[in-house]
Every structure is written in C-alpha cells, then in structure tokens.
Amino acid sequence: MNGQRHATLVAAATLALTLTPLIGVFAGLGWTVPVLMAITAVAVSGSLMRAAGRGQGLQTLAMVGSLLVIMTAGFNGGTAIALIIPTPATFSHWGELSGEGIQQIIVNSPPVPAEGGILFLTMLGVGVVAILHDMFVVGLRTPALAGLTLLTMYLVPVSVAPEATAWFWFILPAVAYLWILADDNLRRVSSFGHRFTGAGHLVGQHFPSPLARTARWSAAGFIAVTLLLLTVVPTNTSGLIDNVAEDFGGTENYSLGDVNPWAQLSGSLNRPEEVDVLRVTTTDPSPRYLRMHVLDELTDDGFGPNDYSGGDDADGLTGAGDDEQVFEAQIENLQMEAPVVPVYGDPVGLDIEGDWQIDEDTGVIVGDGSDMGDVDEYTVTYTEPVPATETLAGAAGMDPSDERWESNTDHPDVPELADTVAQATEGAGTVHEKVLAVLAYLSPANGFRYSLETTDAGNDQAILDFLETREGYCQQYAAAMAWMLREAGVAARVVIGMSQGSRDGDQWVLTSHDYHAWVEVYFDGPGWVPFDPTPASGVPGSVGFPWATEPDTDENEEVNEGDPSAEPSEAPTDGATAPTDASPGAEENPTDDPTALAGGDGGAGATRFNPAWLALLLLLALPLVPALWRAGIRRSRLGPGRLSALTAWDEATDLALDYGVAIAPSLTPRQAAGVLAHAAPGARDAATALGAAMAQQRYSPRGAAIGGLADAVRDLHSQLDKAAEPRRRYRAMFWPASLAVKLSARQAEQSADMARRTARTADRMRSAMRRARRSNSRRERSVTGRP
Template sequence: MNQRKHLTLIAAGSAFLASLPLVNVFDHYTWAVRSFLVVAVMCGVGLVVRSMRAPAWAPTGAMALAALLSLTWLYRSHDEFLGVLPSPGTIEHFGQLLRTASEEMSEYATPVGDRDGFLFLATLGVAVVALLVDFFAVVLRRPALAGLPMLAIYSVPVTVDTDTTSPLPFALGAIGFLWLLVTDNVDRVRRFGRRFTGDGRDVDLWEPSPLASAGQRLGLIGIAVAVFIPFVPFAMPAGILDSLGAGGGGGGAGIGNGKNGKSVSMFALLSGQLTRDKAFDMVKVTNVDDDHPFYLRFNVLEDLNSRGFAARPITGGAAVSNGFGKPEWGPSVKATTHQAKIEVTNELAISFMPIYTWPSKIDKLSNQWSFDPKTAVVYSNKDTTAKKTFNITYQRADITPDQLRGAAPLNPGDPALKDLATAPGNPFVKSKVDERIKGLTTEYDKVKALYDFFSPDNGFVYDTSTGPDTSGTKIADFLQNKRGYCAQYAAAFGWMLREAKIPARVAFGFARGGNRSGNTMTLTNFNLHAWTEVYFPGYGWLPFDATPSTAIGGSVATSYLPTAGTAANDDDQLNRPGANGNPSTDPSAPAAQADTHDNPGNTGSSSNSADASTGTKVADFLTSAAGVTLLSVIVLALLLAMPAVARNRTRRRRLTFAAPAPVGTPVPTGDGPTMAVIPDSGVLLAAKQDAHRAWDELVDTMVDYRVPVDEAETPRATVERLVKKERLRDQAESGARLISTAEEHARYARQPLTGRELKSAISAVESAFAVNATRKVRLMARFLPPSVLRRWRTSVSTGSSGVAVSMGRGWDAVMRTLSVRRMVTRRADR
C-alpha cells in the first residue's frame, strides 16, 4: 500500500478516537454514528484521490467537499439540488442549526439528548478535526501538530460537563495519537532501507527498533500516569486540584464557578445536579435558634429576554466586614433575629455564598467576599465557596397578607424597578395573565391569583426529566403541558408576574434538608431549588415558591402565603429524587408516599431496606476518594503481581517432569549425580521434552538474575562460562553440568538421558545466582522477573507487527481492486 494512503487511514482512525470524549456530553450515540459516517466518507474519498497521483492539495479539498456533502445528506433542509447537493438554503439551514446550538448551550445540562443543533455541531467539529489531522499528518508530514485539534475536541467535555469526565475516552484518544506518531516514524525509518540489530540480525520492516520500543513504553507510562494519578488523593498536595479546577467544580462533582453567574447557566447547573444518580453533601447548616428556617439562597437572575432569565454581572456592594445595611420593611413588621453556622463542602464550588436573608452579621468570612444590597447576594470574584465555614446572624420578618394588600402601589417610573417589571411579548402568556388577574386591584391579589394557577389542583406535576427550558416558547409549552421542575415553575411564574407589570426575579438556593442530626441538617444536590421573588414597596423582595409543595422535600410556607399540603413536609422527611424524576406522577398523592430511596437519612424496618442501605453504603464507599484509592491500590497490586504469577506458573509447568524411565547403562556426568541411558521405548519424546524444559528454565533463571545469555553458545560452553565467571561450586556446578549434559543428549544423541535430579539441579543453580546477585536484582527476579517481561514484549511486538502486516495486505488488496489506474488500464487493453 502507498504509505500516504496508509497514513490517510490511520489519520481518520486517530481523529475518530480523539472524538470519543464527547460521549460524556451526549445521552445517546447518535452523534458517534453520524460522525463515523462522515469521517469514513472523507477517508474513502482521500484514499481514492491519493491513488490517482493528484496534487498534494487535491485530497484535502476532496475530503472537505465530501464532508460538506455528507453533512448535507445527514442534516437536510429539503432545499438541496438533486437531494444531496447543497444550495443557499442548505447553508442557511446550517447557520440556523449553529445558532440554535449556541442558544441551547446555556439551557441544557449534560448529558444532552439528540437535538439537531448539538448533533450538527458535534458532527461538524469531528469532521473539521479529521480534516486538520489528515492535513498535518499526511500533507505536511507533521503528525505532532495533529495533537492540537485532537486536544481541542477533548477540552469540550472537560469544559461543559459538571461531573467528572471518564478517563477511558481520553486514553483511547491518546492511543490514537500515539498510533499516528508510530506509523509516521516507521515510515520515515523505512526510507533508509533495511535495518539491522547490533548483532547483525536483519530487522523486519514492521518490527520496532529498540529506541522505538522504548518510546512506546515511555508513552504508555505517560498516559497511565496522566489518567490514574488524579485518582490518588495523596499524589498531589492538598488544594492544587481545587485551585486549578475552581472553575470546573472543585471536587470534580460539584457546581462550577460561574464568575457572577454570567458564564454558566444556573438552570443548566440545577438540572444537571437534580438528575444525578446519587446524593452528594453540599452544605451543612446548624440552626442555633430557628426551628423552621426558610431556604438558603445564593444567587438571583434578574434579566429577562426571549431566551429566558439570565444573571446580571454583580459589581456593587462592599466587603462583608463593612456591614449589610437594613432591610426595606419598616418598624410595623415583626422581625426576629436568628443565628446559624454554615459549612460548605467541596461539592459546592461557586462564587456565591449560600446565606439566609436578611443578613446582619457574618463571621469567619474574608473580605474577598462582598454583599450586594440590591440582590442580597454575597459574592466573590477571587474565591469559591468550597470548604468554607462561617457564622451568620440574620433577620426573619413575619409579614401578613393584610400588610401586603395594604402596600403602597408600584411606581412605574422607578428606574431601579422599571426593567424588572417588563417581559418579552408572548401572546399565550399574555392571555393567561389577563385571564387570571382580571378585576383584581392590589398587587398582592394579582400575585396570589397567578401563584394559584400553578396548583396541583390545576393539573401541574413536578418532573425533573423535562430539561432546563426557560425561553419564551418553552415557557408557553410548560404552561400548556403543566409538567416540569422547580426552575421552570420559578421562571414561568416570574415571566407571568412581569407580564402583569409586577417586578419579579428568579432565586436559586437550597430547600430544607431531609437528613437531620439534632439542629444540624445536611443539604445535598437533591435539595437544590429555585423559586420566585416578588417586590412589594415598603417590604422589599419576598420569596414565593410556585413549585407544588408535595414534590419538594423541606418545602416552607411563608407567613404571608400559607400553602396547603406543607404540613406533610414539616418533619423534612422528603428528599428530592434524583434521576427518577417526580416521586409520584399523581399530583394529589401525599408527600409521605414519595420514594425517598435517595435520602441517606431514611431507614426502613424491612430486610429489603437494610439490604438496600448496605448496598448503598458499599456503593458510596467505592465511589468515594478512599474507595477509589483502595481499588486503585488493589488493581495496581494485581498488575504488579502478574509477572511473578506468570513466572511461577511457567516454572511449575517446566519442573513437572515425566515419570522415571527404566534404567539403562549408567553414564558419568562428572563428580555429580549419574544419569542413565534410556532404552529405545515410547518415553524417548518425554525425556527430550524434560531436558529442553530444564534447559529453558536455566536460561530464564539466568535472564532473571542478569546473567548474560549467548544464544550462539552450546550448552557445554554456557555451563563452562557459568562455572568460571559466576563461580558455581559444589551442588550448583554439578547441577549446571547435569542440565547441560541432558540438553546435549536431547539435541544431538539418538537417545536422551533422564534422572530425578533435574529439579534439584535447577534449584541449586538458582540459589547460587541469588547469593551472587544484589538485593535489587533478587527483588526484581522475585516480583518482576525480566524473563517474563521480555517474553511479553516479544509477544506484543510480534502480534502488533502481524496485525499491521495483515491490515496492510488487506488494504493493499482492496486498493488494488479499487485502483482507478488499474481500471483505466483494463479498459484500454480492451
């Protein structure tokens, strides 16, 4: 096969392997099938064009055209010429798919479903990477540069995935890159002609040189270190991974730092955490004197456009040590002061601190954290919440419905509230709002009417599987389908309030936890929650939770808005379900009926519950840092023990000699034990095999103890050298001569020799080698015997060479069959 055509195939395979990390981004494998088809078509076209002796630029252009035609066929706009040729409408359709993917990036959490925009973006990206890899490796003959686009595609799941990225796809991509480098270097070496080893032996074209073998080993070790070192907690000083990954999740499973929420979608983060398959402790709260605290709150979204709610960059406020000002409610409102201790785990690493509102004092928090009175958010541009512990003193107001009904009317000209009371045009939302608030005069009554619209009695059902859709069209779909999760309830309620010219925003935080110990509750990712805040003049921003209370473990009823059905949650025995979505699809089902299998605080009296709890504890331990470390140590120990196990098994097999044959004429072997000539019988073959096995064991023992082996020597010359240079004496010398004599007769005599002393002879020689060797050599011979490692390297090299030769012959045959020149020649011969 022409080497450039061979490199074309390798480049395509390496590019596809490099795209495999995208499995962490998508929920299904549709993207992989489509990407493989596009890369396969590009590779086929490149092979055909390069078989025609075309200019160097022609295959690259042909592959780009093949990618365009493949994308046109996979993502049709129905405006194509002849169904497959792209038209201006096709290009416009591609642009629309890219715009859709860009808009949905901030709305969907990984893994995402098969949405056309994401699928097109992934397929296009893989095609571009395949084209660049081919250009660098085949055209420019600089395969090392191909690592840049391959690394770029791996950075996608690392950036967007909120969970830990699987190391297996990265390892496969690295193998593809090494495959590309090795193929190119083998081709470069082949251009120098035949190769020879130091002893003059001819080296096959596909057999790696010692230097290449060393490079491959170093590359393999480097990949293993890069993949497995991060799993060992003691491998790096504490805090290094946190400081490097503060923007990506702290502990690897937590929420990433969004830099004031502008670069990360809160809706996507919330959806991603709620749909995880297990609970992770994020916050521990000790309420000193508040038996029924409200939700912990860490961020708000105030911007509303056609794409939904989004965060504004927070620039105001002052350091927390400078105080927090006073809340907006007046002296007529009864307020109580409470204290709490808040501990944030490494699973929550964001730039917004979870607090109770309204704070009046925060201890043990550095001045890197500031308080913005407009949003009541404690934030930092330099630090994250991971592993922070602080004390907070806060005020809780007791506001009655009558007080809110008597609140002053809104000032439509207030610049601070004007843009918080407007909504994008949406006919369906407007009609619903007009219908609900018709005839109502006070702001409170309008808010209450819109709030009651989301009641389970009106058909609304809690479901985490509907995705983080908060745009105008999706909000209308949610209001019609009446099925969604807390972020959609909060966004829809806020949208309708703004349509009614009432200032509203969406808040994010934690509902009350279901796992309590005394006055301390543990909040997990399943307790993450979103609700709506409404502004009332003279009272400030007040929370309204439109999500059905029966679906939220730890739902809290406010003094100004008592909610039916919250009594079932007073003991906080519910915990939000994970990947299973709504615990009950029946909106009238009581909260006590919800499936709480994800709540680590729940216990059951049945044996099934005990078994499930034990299984959960085992699974939690295996997925924890200690469990991963233990499994890593066990796997590493097993891998290190494999050479020793293989060596012992080989030794036992070799030293299991055949039964003694009938004794014939004694033959002297020196001062040691005697042997006997075997009569011509059926045991001749077994005796020869015993001698060969004993000699093979002696040679492997020499390799293990770093004794030089010369394959050109006769057995007698080898033993004479051992006796002289290794100073074999007494039983060791006799044993070596015995093994040598047996091997000589097995090789050259008509009848072999036998005896019971072969096994003890080998043991005596090995003992002599061990006495003369250093401690390091003895340990290596015991645990990492070089004879086994050498045999494995030879097997791998021979196997890989055989596979490479077979693949080359196969492709040569295919290309000879499909060669355009051969077809033209045949036609000309006719």
C-alpha cells in the first residue's frame, strides 16, 4: 500500500513537471493554482479508493467525481447546488465557456490571460489527462503508456504557442518520463524480497542494482542526444491550432502565401522561410502598399475583420475620372493563396480569373468561391490619390449620423487609455491634428522602438502594456494608433497587406517577409486615407506618406501633388545597422501563426536573457561534475594539514582504480607498489616511495615522514595517465571508478546500517511482545482472595 501511495505521488509530480511549457502560453502564473488543484484532487481521490481496497473502475469513478466537484466549484456560474454539485444549467454554462475558450485560442496570441474559457479548458484538459495518467502509472502498472499522457501535455502548448517547441521545454517532461520508468522498476525489484550484495550484506530496497550506473548513463545520453537533435533539426514553428481555425469559425488555413487578418496588441513574431509571393510590373514608378484585408472590429486584444458581406462583382468596377492618373499593374502570382485579391490604391479595373466580389463597406475584393491559389496572373488598373496636406488639415471627420460611424469608432472602455489619449491630443482640434498628435506620440522620438516581440508589463489591457513598454512590431503600432484615434472620436481602422517590396530591374518582388499592417483614417471628402505609424527602419519596403506632416512642412520635404506617391523610405539591408528607433536588422516577417502577420530577423531588441543558454551550460557542465569532485578529493588529501602516508596511499590506490590497475586487497603496501610500478614504469621511484611510506606508517611506532609524498602522488598520476589508452584516460577523468566505488560503498554501508537498526528494532519489539505474553500468562494462573 505504501508503494501505491508513493506511485501516486510520482504520477502527480511528473504530470506537474510537464506543465512547464504552459508558462509560455499564459500571462503570469495565476493558472498554476487551479491546475495543480485539479491534479491534487484526482490524485487524492484515487489514492483514497486504493487505500479502501476498491478496484480500478471505482477508482476511476472517484477521480472523475472529484474533478467534477472542483470544476463545479470554480466554474459554476451561480448554477450549482451548494457550490459543488453541478446541475444541467452548469453543464450548459460549461458549453458556453468551451466555445468562448476555443474562440480565444483562435483569436488571441500567447501569452493570454488565464481566465474565462481558456482557463476552463485548460483545467478540464489537465484533469482528464491526470485521470488517465494515474490509471497508467498506478492502477494498471503500465508506465510506458504514461508517455502518451506526458506527450499530450507537451503537445497542447506546442499547438498554440510556437515558442513552446524550444528544446529547453523538453527537458522536464523527459526527466518526468524517466522518473516514472525508474520508480516502477524499483517497485518491481523491491517486491522480490530481501536483497544482498555480492559480499552477502543485506541491503535496503533502494540500493542500486549492478546495472543502475549503466541505466543512468543511458538515460543521460538519451536526453543529451534528443536535446542535440532538437537544436539542429528544423521544425515547423507554427501552432497546430492554425490548421483547424476554420473549423471553429476562425480564419482561413494560412500558408506562407497568405496572412492572418488580425492585428494583435501582444505577441511575438517568428520568421519562417522567405519565399517570393508576387512579382509586379507596373506603370507606377513608386507603388505604395498592396491592400488585402480591412480590420474594423476592435476588442481588448486588437483588431479583427467583420464578415465580408460581398456586393457588386469585381468586373463592374467603375472607371477613373477624367482628371485622375491611372496606373496599370500586371501581377504574377508565385505563392499567394489568399481568399482576397491584393490591389493597389483605388482599383478601377480588374482582369482576373474566377468569381470575385467587392465588399461594399471595406472595398476588399473577396472570392466568391475563388481563391488566389487558382490564379496565375492578374491585372489591376488603379488610381493613387494624393490628398494635399492642406486639404486634410481643413477636412472634417466622419459624420456621426453615418451608418458606418459605430463600426469604425466603437472601442472598449479603458479609462487609463482615455487619459493617455487626452494628454497626447491636447490642443488638437481637427481630425488631421489628432492624427499627427498620435503619430508623434508613437514615434521613436517619444521612446517607441521596433521589436519582434512585446513585453507583458502586468497591466489588465494589452494596449496599456504596449504603451508602457513602447516596443512592438507593425501589428501593435497599427492597432494602437487606430484605437487611440477612436478614443479621440476619429473613425479609424487597420489594413493588412504587403509593403512596397524590393525592385528587381523594372519589376517589384514581394516576398513572404513583406506582409505589413497600417492604418486608414476617414476624412470627409478624401475618404479613407492611409497612415503608417511603424518605424520605417523596421519595415522593408516602407513608404512615406507626404500628408503625414504639418501643412507648413519645409519645402524639401514636400511632395509635388502630381507625383503618384512619396519616395519609399530606405529599408535596412542585410548586415546594415538599423537606426536607433528600431532593432538592429529588424524586419517585418510573415508567419502562418495567428499571433503574427509578419516576421523579422532574430536580432531585434536589446539582448535578453534566454533560458536556453542556461540550460545548455548546465548540460555541458554535467560531465564535469565527477571530474571536479574527484579533483577536490585529491586536493583535500594532499593539502597542508591533511597530508599523511595514509592519505597519500589512499590517493595512490584510488588512482589505480581510476586507471584500471587491479590491486588485490591481500597485497602488502610494498607488493601493491610493485603492481603500480609495473603499470607505470616511469613512476617506479614514486610508487616505491609511497609503498615504503605506507609500510612504515603501519609498522613503525613513529610513523612515516610526509616529505615528498605529494610530489610522488602527482608523478604517479602523470605516469598512469601517460601509459593509459585514450578511452581509459577519458574515463578516469570524467567518470573515475574510485568515485563510483565510494558512492556504492557508502550506499551499501547506509543500507546495511539501516538493516541492522531495523533488525535490532524488530528484535526489541519481539522481546517486548514475548515479555508481555509471559506476564499475561502468569496473571491468568495466579489465585487471589480467600476460599
């Protein structure tokens, strides 16, 4: 029974160890308490049923019941009886929480708050896995199957957080699995009966078997090789949830040729392989951004798209006015697989295969059963309006009576953000002034910098974290600017598409690293006008908009209104040093992970502590531990105040063990010295001196002089090392046999001492019981009182 209790603790502890990858999924550690409570409830209920002698069926029912109780206590929604007994309404509430949690998994980017539906699904999932884990480890005694439950716990965070695939997250789950196997084997061996050493000493059940050392080395080698493979083998760092998002009403199934239509306020970017997506030949000498998705639905986590309602066929695009300059772009599709058509500016004509419609609210061209993956080439004719700065300065915003007003100004109520926006836009009266004020607030001059990941500052809202840490990538900049403008009463939305790309002769090449996000602001008259708040040095192919300046800008900064667009800002090249407003070498990069729409070089941001380096250093230092331990023993024996003929001889015999020189215990010191001299001919004098000193120490009443003994030991060590084969030399250094013998002898001594104490205690108990029986027998035979 004690063995089962111990196995229950091992099962619970190993499952808890595999929770470590979830650290990268959730913001903070608040999730650990309810999850560990679920594991504890399952373990305790199963252990109590086993203590009562119940079978596996009743054990499983008890564990399920305890999980239901603790889940009801935490997520009853006011529908439970006595807070712990679920009702049909409770299960309905759980269904709502499950739907909410699935939607949060699809939409949000790690780290996410541990609350609501996500916490419910996590706690429920861990509880179910804990039941199966306990069944495999304790109930059915099939520890190998426990690897499936541990693998499940590892794969879940990998599915939603690409960072969890990092090799150092694998260490604790691997150790947990080896712990389960070792504990089960030890329980099986200990059930065979009393165990004895080769010398006939009784030892305890935890005394290592002769194969224990081999097993430990094999396990350490397995972990080391696995970690090495994890560091060098390329992996797919996209979350598995991306591939099933469509089934739950989320986004489409994305690849390197598409981009997720979300602008999150937190997360990190992962750089996938760079591939050419589009090749453009255009009459526009300096094209701007390719427009794909429009995001006008704002939540606490950022911007997402409303359902595109469709509208007129794309074939029915109206032509340009007489005074408008029209450009034509022939676009070759290399990898694009999006459900929308990337277009420049205001399209006035589209020649493309398939059925496509224009969304009336956003102008996005959406496939009506068609996809860009089926299009090899298409042609778009378009205009690129260049509103004068003075025009925008005098233009009003969207009329509140406009039916589009609510969808483009609605925002969550965040009092702290309202105060920030009020301070940033103080003195700004017009829409254009408010836009410029927000742009100035988010600029590098105000401390904002480009970074491939955001930092959790501990605020309740992700936007407050971004505004406090002042670092992020295009998603955060675009979402923050649009939200701040909405807070200031300005209609704004986020657009996702592709930047200008890079020039290749007379063509433009857009790669999977050119996905980008920016902002559109509504002005009465000009309509939706683009602005880009992301630091230009962080965006390859970034375009500067001439109207994003004060009306009285300097002459050398003005752009002729006849020009189609401003000249693009220079993008950082490989090896170039980025300006101070961006991370070195940082670039926007795409990813098929919903947490990011673009990727970048890995060198963004200041140097950060990476736990992978610490884990790697510890792994590399592990083989040095025995060598350092052995060197410490040698220094202690030969150090001042400790050196004697006895300590010098002990070191000499230990060196013989380390280098495989067999010295029989029956040999005298002089005979043993002869064996050492034969093994290391160059140390004959040193071995003879050590043997003579040990003999004198044993038989002379005055003992032996210690002069020269330390040098003799060092000489012996050097000659033994020189005479040994390379394999024996490395083994003597990194896994000295004398150290293993000492550890085994110490364990044997402790086990034998425990066995002796146990035997003495048992003898005393038996003697006390015999005395008690004799005393009772005498009292029963005695006669008291008078006849």
